[in-house]
Amino acid sequence: MFTNVMKKHNYSAGPCILPQEIFEKSAAAILDFNNSGLSLLEISHRSKDFVAVMDEARALVLDLLNLTGKGYQALFLHGGASLEFLMVPNNLMKANGKAAYLDTGTWASSAIKEAKAFGETVVVASSKSENYKHIPKDYTVPADADYFHCTSNNTIFGTQMKIFPTVNIPMVCDMSSDIFSRVLDFSKFDLIYAGAQKNMGPAGTTLVVVREAILGQSGRNIPSMLDYQKHITAESMYNTPAVFPIYASLLTLQWLKNLGGIAAIEKINSAKAQLLYNEIDRNPYFEGVAATEDRSDMNATFLLKDEIHAPIFDALWKEARISGLAGHRSVGGYRASMYNALPLESVEVLVSVMQDFEKKIAGMNL
Numbered sequence: 376m377f378t379n380v381m382k383k384h385n386y387s388a389g390p391c392i393l394p395q396e397i398f399e400k401s402a403a404a405i406l407d408f409n410n411s412g413l414s415l416l417e418i419s420h421r422s423k424d425f426v427a428v429m430d431e432a433r434a435l436v437l438d439l440l441n442l443t444g445k446g447y448q449a450l451f452l453h454g455g456a457s458l459e460f461l462m463v464p465n466n467l468m469k470a471n472g473k474a475a476y477l478d479t480g481t482w483a484s485s486a487i488k489e490a491k492a493f494g495e496t497v498v499v500a501s502s503k504s505e506n507y508k509h510i511p512k513d514y515t516v517p518a519d520a521d522y523f524h525c526t527s528n529n530t531i532f533g534t535q536m537k538i539f540p541t542v543n544i545p546m547v548c549d550m551s552s553d554i555f556s557r558v559l560d561f562s563k564f565d566l567i568y569a570g571a572q573k574n575m576g577p578a579g580t581t582l583v584v585v586r587e588a589i590l591g592q593s594g595r596n597i598p599s600m601l602d603y604q605k606h607i608t609a610e611s612m613y614n615t616p617a618v619f620p621i622y623a624s625l626l627t628l629q630w631l632k633n634l635g636g637i638a639a640i641e642k643i644n645s646a647k648a649q650l651l652y653n654e655i656d657r658n659p660y661f662e663g664v665a666a667t668e669d670r671s672d673m674n675a676t677f678l679l680k681d682e683i684h685a686p687i688f689d690a691l692w693k694e695a696r697i698s699g700l701a702g703h704r705s706v707g708g709y710r711a712s713m714y715n716a717l718p719l720e721s722v723e724v725l726v727s728v729m730q731d732f733e734k735k736i737a738g739m740n741l
């Protein structure tokens with residue numbers, strides 16, 4: 376459809392790259408949805424065709440996460456991952472209870488800030504004093520907390536949790552930037568949430584996967600729109616859902632399923648990450664930011680050893696049609712976000728740019 380558009384190598388941290396076929400199929404559905412003579416955008420969300428989209432998307436989420444028939448519900452809500460920061464304590468923290476949080480980055484600390492508005496919020500460990508370069512590992516989760524909250528992938532700092540603690544209280548995880556990217560025992564988690572725009576679809580919807588049995592115990596008065604149980608009862612249509620982001624997310628989930636599911640994409644994701652980290656470690660002009668053992672397969676953060684060469688490197692990657700490589704302002708340097716849809720070829724291009732840069736600087740220093 377868009378054959379004369381030359382796609383850039385898109386390293387954007389979010390909203391981010393999606394498979395090209397999702398752009399094409401969802402664009403087609405805006406013009407004519409299911410040969411109905413109507414746009415996806417001008418039909419009722421309660422029409423048979425859209426209810427089928429919602430049902431399939433919810434079922435496919437559980438299928439891909441291997442949670443079908445295990446007491447979980449998938450919801451497509453509004454408000455981004457940021458609204459989950461307060462929906463989680465509102466639904467799970469008891470009126471005089473407390474919650475436990477692991478502080479591994481900016482998003483984790485935003486979640487902590489919201490929880491504090493609801494009650495006692497214990498930070499079990501934090502790597503803030505080292506600008507979140509690593510994931511704290513030595514901590515204990517209080518057994519009397521109402522839930523434990525962690526962030527599986529720290530989008531800004533480029534760290535990723537490789538192991539999760541075993542706790543005997545509900546475990547909640549913000550998986551916004553690595554959901555569907557690697558195989559985990561998802562049944563270890565009682566509530567998972569993710570803004571769509573990092574690895575699943577366009578901005579505008581938030582995925583929540585919740586084990587239904589943990590709900591209804593906080594004793595709090597929960598406003599309807601913030602009540603997971605109400606959304607479950609309404610089959611994720613308590614109010615008008617974000618029809619387009621959900622449809623595009625469904626297409627991404629189908630794409631992933633056809634590819635072989637999470638196990639298949641995980642292989643590709645680790646190949647991409649290994650290729651880039653090998654170059655960061657080998658190339659004398661670069662250095663990684665995150666602690667090696669905590670490096671994220673999704674977001675690689677790295678610096679030039681000598682900032683003075685930044686204009687040369689920046690010109691080279693831009694010339695190679697790479698986009699979105701600038702680091703977050705709180706880390707500086709560069710961040711390569713390698714979400715599911717980023718092809719290996721884009722990483723090969725980046726690595727060859729880094730090698731060209733090395734030759735150029737080595738030549739200048741002669």
Ligand SMILES: *Cc1c(COP(=O)(O)O)cnc(C)c1O
Pocket residue numbers: 389454455456457458482526528529530549550551552570571573
């Ligand atoms: C981007 C991001 C968020 C914020 O998501 P919104 O949907 O913009 O609210 C939260 N957590 C993590 C880990 C993120 O990467």
